[in-house]
Amino acid sequence: xxxxDTLIHAGHIIPVVPRGEVLENHSLAIADGRISxxxxxxxxxxxxxxEVLDLPGHALFPGFVNSHGxxxxxxxxxxxxxxxxxxxxxxxxxxLEMQHASAEFVRxxxxxxxxxxxxxGTTCFSDxxxxxxxxxxxxxxxxxxxxxxxxxxxxxxxxxxxxxxxISKGLALRDDHKHSELxxxxxxxxxxxxxxxxxxxxxxxxxAELDLPIHIHLHxxxxxxxxxxxxxxxxxxARLYELGLIGPRTQCVHMTSVEEDEIALLAEVGAHVIHxxxxxxxxxxxxxxxxxxxxxxxxxxxxxxxxxxxxxLSLPGEMRSAALLAKHGEGDATALPAATVLEMATINxxxxxxxxxxxxxxxxxxxxxxxxxxxxxxxxxxxxxPVSQLVYATDAEQVTxxxxxxxxxxxxxxxxxxxxxxxxxxxxxxxxxxxxx
Amino acid sequence: xxxxDTLIHAGHIIPVVPRGEVLENHSLAIADGRISxxxxxxxxxxxxxxEVLDLPGHALFPGFVNSHGxxxxxxxxxxxxxxxxxxxxxxxxxxLEMQHASAEFVRxxxxxxxxxxxxxGTTCFSDxxxxxxxxxxxxxxxxxxxxxxxxxxxxxxxxxxxxxxxISKGLALRDDHKHSELxxxxxxxxxxxxxxxxxxxxxxxxxAELDLPIHIHLHxxxxxxxxxxxxxxxxxxARLYELGLIGPRTQCVHMTSVEEDEIALLAEVGAHVIHxxxxxxxxxxxxxxxxxxxxxxxxxxxxxxxxxxxxxLSLPGEMRSAALLAKHGEGDATALPAATVLEMATINxxxxxxxxxxxxxxxxxxxxxxxxxxxxxxxxxxxxxPVSQLVYATDAEQVTxxxxxxxxxxxxxxxxxxxxxxxxxxxxxxxxxxxxx
Numbered sequence: 001x002x003x004x005d006t007l008i009h010a011g012h013i014i015p016v017v018p019r020g021e022v023l024e025n026h027s028l029a030i031a032d033g034r035i036s037x038x039x040x041x042x043x044x045x046x047x048x049x050x051e052v053l054d055l056p057g058h059a060l061f062p063g064f065v066n067s068h069g070x071x072x073x074x075x076x077x078x079x080x081x082x083x084x085x086x087x088x089x090x091x092x093x094x095x096l097e098m099q100h101a102s103a104e105f106v107r108x109x110x111x112x113x114x115x116x117x118x119x120x121g122t123t124c125f126s127d128x129x130x131x132x133x134x135x136x137x138x139x140x141x142x143x144x145x146x147x148x149x150x151x152x153x154x155x156x157x158x159x160x161x162x163x164x165x166x167i168s169k170g171l172a173l174r175d176d177h178k179h180s181e182l183x184x185x186x187x188x189x190x191x192x193x194x195x196x197x198x199x200x201x202x203x204x205x206x207x208a209e210l211d212l213p214i215h216i217h218l219h220x221x222x223x224x225x226x227x228x229x230x231x232x233x234x235x236x237x238a239r240l241y242e243l244g245l246i247g248p249r250t251q252c253v254h255m256t257s258v259e260e261d262e263i264a265l266l267a268e269v270g271a272h273v274i275h276x277x278x279x280x281x282x283x284x285x286x287x288x289x290x291x292x293x294x295x296x297x298x299x300x301x302x303x304x305x306x307x308x309x310x311x312x313l314s315l316p317g318e319m320r321s322a323a324l325l326a327k328h329g330e331g332d333a334t335a336l337p338a339a340t341v342l343e344m345a346t347i348n349x350x351x352x353x354x355x356x357x358x359x360x361x362x363x364x365x366x367x368x369x370x371x372x373x374x375x376x377x378x379x380x381x382x383x384x385x386p387v388s389q390l391v392y393a394t395d396a397e398q399v400t401x402x403x404x405x406x407x408x409x410x411x412x413x414x415x416x417x418x419x420x421x422x423x424x425x426x427x428x429x430x431x432x433x434x435x436x437x
Numbered sequence: 438x439x440x441x442d443t444l445i446h447a448g449h450i451i452p453v454v455p456r457g458e459v460l461e462n463h464s465l466a467i468a469d470g471r472i473s474x475x476x477x478x479x480x481x482x483x484x485x486x487x488e489v490l491d492l493p494g495h496a497l498f499p500g501f502v503n504s505h506g507x508x509x510x511x512x513x514x515x516x517x518x519x520x521x522x523x524x525x526x527x528x529x530x531x532x533l534e535m536q537h538a539s540a541e542f543v544r545x546x547x548x549x550x551x552x553x554x555x556x557x558g559t560t561c562f563s564d565x566x567x568x569x570x571x572x573x574x575x576x577x578x579x580x581x582x583x584x585x586x587x588x589x590x591x592x593x594x595x596x597x598x599x600x601x602x603x604i605s606k607g608l609a610l611r612d613d614h615k616h617s618e619l620x621x622x623x624x625x626x627x628x629x630x631x632x633x634x635x636x637x638x639x640x641x642x643x644x645a646e647l648d649l650p651i652h653i654h655l656h657x658x659x660x661x662x663x664x665x666x667x668x669x670x671x672x673x674x675a676r677l678y679e680l681g682l683i684g685p686r687t688q689c690v691h692m693t694s695v696e697e698d699e700i701a702l703l704a705e706v707g708a709h710v711i712h713x714x715x716x717x718x719x720x721x722x723x724x725x726x727x728x729x730x731x732x733x734x735x736x737x738x739x740x741x742x743x744x745x746x747x748x749x750l751s752l753p754g755e756m757r758s759a760a761l762l763a764k765h766g767e768g769d770a771t772a773l774p775a776a777t778v779l780e781m782a783t784i785n786x787x788x789x790x791x792x793x794x795x796x797x798x799x800x801x802x803x804x805x806x807x808x809x810x811x812x813x814x815x816x817x818x819x820x821x822x823p824v825s826q827l828v829y830a831t832d833a834e835q836v837t838x839x840x841x842x843x844x845x846x847x848x849x850x851x852x853x854x855x856x857x858x859x860x861x862x863x864x865x866x867x868x869x870x871x872x873x874x
Contacts, residue, residue, distance in 0.1 A: 077818075078825040082764075082774040115815040281761035282829075284770040311829040312816060317754070324718035324758070325765070327519075333721040337519040378552040379749060379833065381514075381861050382868030388515040392719075392748040396816065397834035424818050431819030 002037070004029035005406060007049035009041050010372065012059040012386045016346050017361035020339040022386045028060060030368040033405040038364060055401070057376035059386045061342075062361050063123025063369040063402055064315035065349025068215075068253045068274045068303025070129045072101070072109030074116065075430045076308040085221055085283045093308060097130075100434060102158055106131040108426040110138045113313055115415055115423050118144065120314040120396040121371040123404045124349070124359060126251075126274075126303065128188045128215060130159040133173050136183055142417045143407050145369060147353050148173070149188030149215035149251075152203065154196050163199035167206070174212070181405065184353060186213040189245075192236040193224060197243060204244035213249040213354060215274075216240070220254040221285045237262050246271050251352050253303065256286030258293070267296040272352035275344065277321045278312075279305030287329045290322065290344075291336055301349040302341075315345050316399075319391045338391040368406040373398040439474070441466035442843060444486035446478050447809065449496040449823045453783045454798035457776040459823045465497060467805040470842035475801060492838070494813035496823045498779075499798050500560025500806040500839055501752035502786025505652075505690045505711045505740025507566045509538070509546030511553065512867045513745040522658055522720045530745060534567075537871060539595055543568040545863040547575045550750055552852055552860050555581065557751040557833040558808040560841045561786070561796060563688075563711075563740065565625040565652060567596040570610050573620055579854045580844050582806060584790050585610070586625030586652035586688075589640065591633050600636035604643070611649070618842060621790060623650040626682075629673040630661060634680060641681035650686040650791060652711075653677070657691040658722045674699050683708050688789050690740065693723030695730070704733040709789035712781065714758045716742030724766045727759065727781075728773055738786040739778075752782050753836075756828045775828040805843040810835040 006029070013023040015038070027044035029037040037047060073093075080092035106129060117125055124145035127135050132148040139146040150170030152163050160166040167187075174185035187203050189195045195203075207214050218236055219225060228236045237258075240246050248270035255273045258266075266273065275288045293300050302322055304313045319341045326336035350360025359369045373394050375383050380393050402410040409416055443466070450460040452475070464481035466474040474484060510530075517529035543566060554562055561582035564572050569585040576583040587607030589600050597603040604624075611622035624640050626632045632640075644651050655673055656662060665673045674695075677683050685707035692710045695703075703710065712725045730737050739759055741750045756778045763773035787797025795804045810831055812820050817830050839847040846853055 075819060077821075077830060079821045081822070081825045081829060082771050084770040088770070112815055112818065119815065278761060281765040282770065284764045284768050284772070286768075287765065307830075311825070312832075314816075314832075317832075321758070321761070324715060327721045328718040328724065328762070331721050331723075333521040333525070333719065334519050335721070376861060378549055378556060378857065378861065378864075379751075381549065381864045382512060383865075384514075384516045384868060384872065385518070388518045388748070392518060393514060393744075395749075395751075395754075395832050395834065397832065420815065424813060424815065427815075427818045428820075431821060435821065 002047050004031045004036055004047050004049040006030040006051045006053070007044060007047055008053045008055060008060060009044065010058055010060040011056045013038065013362060014059055014061040014342070014386055014390065015362040016062050016342060017363060019343065020387060028362065030403070030406040033368055035362060035364050035366050035368050038362060055372050058372045058374050058400065059390060060362070060370055060372050061390065062346045062359065063371045063404065064121045064345050065301065065360060066117060066122045066125040066304055066313065066315055067251070067301035067349040067352055068126055068276055068305055069113070069313065070306040071113035071125065071127050071135060072106040072129050073306035073308040074113040074313070075105060075109040075427060077311050079308060079434070081311070085285055086223065088283065088309070096434065101130050103131045103134050105430065106134045107138055108430060110135045111418060111423045112427045113307065114138065114142050114144055115418050115420055116313045118402060118410050118415060119399060119413065120316060121373065121399040121402060122313070122315055123369040123371065123402055126215060126353065130157050132170070132185070136173065136177055140180070140182055143182070143404055143409055145182050145359070145404055147184045147186055149186045152187065152189040152199065153194050154199070163195055167199070167202065184355070186215055188215045191217040191220070192228065192240055200240065200243045200245055207249065208244070211249070213251055214245060215251045215253065216245070217254055218252040219257050222257060225257055237265070241265065249354060254280060254285065255288045256280055258289055263292055263296045263298065266293070266298045271298070273298055273300045274303045274352065275300055275322060276303045276305040277325045278318055279309045281321070281325065283309055287325060290326050291330055294340065299348050299351045300344055301352040302344040314396050316394045316396060319345050323391060338388045341391050342387060369404050370402070371399060372401040374400045439484050441468045441473055441484050441486040443467040443488045443490070444481060444484055445490045445492060445497060446481065447495055447497040448493045450475065450799060451496055451498040451779070451823055451827065452799040453499050453780060454800060456780065457824060465799065465807070467840070467843040470805055472799060472801050472803050472805050475799060492809050495809045495811050495837065496827060497799070497807055497809050498827065499783045499796065500808045500841065501558045501782050502738065502797060503554060503559045503562040503741055503750065503752055504688070504738035504786040504789055505563055505713055505742055506550070506750065507743040508550035508562065508564050508572060509543040509566050510743035510745040511550040511750070512542060512546040512864060514748050516745060516871070518748070522722055523660065525720065525746070533871065538567050540568045540571050542867065543571045544575055545867060547572045548855060548860045549864045550744065551575065551579050551581055552855050552857055553750045555839060555847050555852060556836060556850065557753060558810065558836040558839060559750070559752055560806040560808065560839055563652065563790065567594050569607070569622070573610065573614055577617070577619055580619070580841055580846055582619050582796070582841055584621045584623060586623045589624065589626040589636065590631050591636070600632055604636070604639065621792070623652055625652045628654040628657070629665065629677055637677065637680045637682055644686065645681070648686070650688055651682060652688045652690065653682070654691055655689040656694050659694060662694055674702070678702065686791060691717060691722065692725045693717055695726055700729055700733045700735065703730070703735045708735070710735055710737045711740045711789065712737055712759060713740045713742040714762045715755055716746045718758070718762065719746055724762060727763050728767055731777065736785050736788045737781055738789040739781040751833050753831045753833060756782050760828060775825045778828050779824060806841050807839070808836060809838040811837045
């Protein structure tokens with residue numbers, strides 16, 4: 001007999017690695033926060049566990065990795081819709097943030113976002129926003145995994161004065177959480193057009209020295225590229241590459257416009273692309289050519305962006321949108337099939353963050369970051385192919401359980417480490433404050 | 438004091454007509470199946486009702502009208518994904534239907550579809566499938582509103598032998614339900630390429646005589662148009678127009694390719710377009726130019742198509758996809774704003790079916806077909822704009838109540854007129870039968 005902390009009997013297990021595999025009537029054991037066994041149910045009698053869960057109509061899969069977002073902006077969900085990126089930012093979002101984005105705002109917004117993400121099956125999220133120290137505390141308290149890319153701008157905010165100040169605060173935050181099992185602190189230069197070249201060069205140098213990821217908005221819109229050509233005579237990717245910023249730990253977010261030689265460059269240096277289809281569509285920013293990037297060997301992960309431009313933080317919905325947009329854009333219904341999209345939402349996100357040895361798939365030895373969905377509902381019956389069902393038919397409502405490093409955070413859709421009523425009360429209070437100006 | 442059957446106090450009422458209007462803290466009264474009053478809550482004391490509901494965190498709006506689908510095909514959800522339209526139909530769906538699409542299959546599939554649709558806020562759906570008589574019985578029994586377009590093909594199925602047989606069976610069905618308060622039976626010639634010209638002409642003549650709508654798949658793919666040009670020297674719309682089939686009661690489903698003169702023709706004759714963005718994207722069929730159609734004055738409604746090509750029957754998701762696809766396709770983030778998309782999912786669907794005097798908006802005197810969503814959830818907080826929230830952030834999970842002609846069909850997400858366990862058991866049994874061949 002072997003001992004485990006938790007033993008889960010599941011109707012279906014989708015390990016993600018190997019691609020497309022589905023294990024029927026298998027059991028998964030968790031010990032010391034890691035997956036200690038995955039085996040046919042009838043062989044699981046050899047395992048004793050403190051907690052045993054029977055989920056016969058459910059599928060178990062690696063928790064979603066939301067590879068790009070601004071959690072606190074959930075407080076601005078639906079505040080300004082049906083607008084293009086720059087007027088949306090310049091006339092609505094940025095003025096509002098200048099006025100309201102305090103530590104308290106970030107705490108309340110991050111809690112709201114985490115509540116929504118956990119209910120939709122996300123167990124690890126990437127965040128880029130002011131007061132990353134506050135998000136760090138919230139994530140730690142709730143027990144959810146998080147990549148914090150501390151923001152770097154030339155202009156001041158309530159959190160920093162200028163790029164140097166942002167960098168030094170960010171590095172201090174990184175030191176605070178160097179040994180955290182849940183948090184990873186990385187560089188977050190906002191975009192090529194909001195950070196000066198000297199600061200971008202400094203980020204490149206420090207990131208190389210510390211072997212830390214860089215998370216940056218890049219080629220989000222055609223205007224960004226036109227402006228760069230006009231001002232610098234170069235497209236942003238080429239400019240950042242010259243500044244040393246594009247390498248195997250760089251997470252390029254959006255990339256709605258990518259030429260052939262740029263795809264080759266990304267593949268050659270091993271940079272990662274974070275695709276945010278719903279935000280790109282909603283802001284009419286263009287379309288990231290995901291199939292071409294994947295074919296060239298570029299790692300492409302999936303992100304929701306913020307609830308202010310999406311307007312939800314649901315990876316199930318984002319997977320569906322990614323698949324549908326690729327098929328539509330390529331004029332090819334076989335483009336980006338379900339198993340590939342599921343990889344983008346799990347293992348590819350882990351790879352982008354350099355966490356692929358620990359999360360992103362269900363394999364013995366990996367951290368027990370996992371999620372269960374209940375297929376025994378009218379939206380997900382009948383069931384022919386669990387992978388297809390997860391990508392094309394599942395919504396947050398089907399997500400029932402989640403664990404991060406073996407700790408249960410969601411059970412029967414109940415949040416175990418957040419006081420939801422309190423979170424909603426505070427969110428509501430912020431809306432009143434913001435509307436009253 | 439006036440008397441009502443049901444009185445609902447709602448935090449927000451979105452009547453849809455007039456566009457974009459939101460009434461805060463209002464009450465809606467239902468008497469004899471119709472809306473008898475909409476008034477500020479403090480004035481609702483003058484109304485006594487047998488049933489009073491307090492929904493302070495909810496929004497009340499006209500039930501969604503799903504303007505195109507094949508309900509029974511829910512039993513094929515996820516059976517064959519990531520394939521283009523013609524191989525998907527010819528190699529997977531049609532052979533399977535030839536083998537299995539019996540009256541029993543249609544009953545079980547329709548019940549599954551209706552369960553899903555009610556849980557997502559649909560109160561009226563358009564259906565086109567074999568055994569429409571069975572769907573009629575199911576819809577009547579459950580109490581949901583339905584437009585049944587009886588299918589017409591040249592080729593035989595378990596329901597009919599040839600186009601004449603389909604037409605005579607359909608007209609008999611229409612006679613059976615001529616006085617139904619829930620059902621409307623209309624002509625459903627499948628597509629220009631599956632019905633011979635003589636039969637199409639007969640449909641045109643009979644529909645004009647009986648003043649009945651015609652529901653037809655049209656311009657679904659580029660291949661359909663190329664084939665028509667090769668075979669007939671005409672695009673399908675022009676051909677059907679010459680056959681007398683395109684008029685003010687014609688519902689043209691898909692229309693992914695429409696030239697300028699075709700938009701002008703549709704506007705001039707007052708034909709309706711049914712847009713199915715998710716199915717069109719998933720099958721890589723192209724994009725219906727909704728903004729241009731609306732600008733020309735064409736009525737455009739929204740449909741999910743079947744769960745076999747979507748893979749859900751959720752109008753909230755379809756609204757979001759319609760808005761996002763339009764913004765992306767037009768390169769204009771202001772295209773198809775939330776209030777317009779909501780009209781497509783409600784009043785425009787009613788107009789397409791000729792039911793706009795009775796359903797599609799919350800107005801005194803109209804039938805009480807309405808739905809409540811609970812915004813007090815992390816996915817839909819905070820709340821700035823209820824219309825935006827309904828289109829961009831709401832999913833089935835937020836849908837709590839629905840009524841059709843004043844009769845409650847859903848309460849706190851519980852289906853009141855369907856035995857869900859039984860529905861799921863039968864759906865599951867079909868999957869086993871189908872997989873075992």
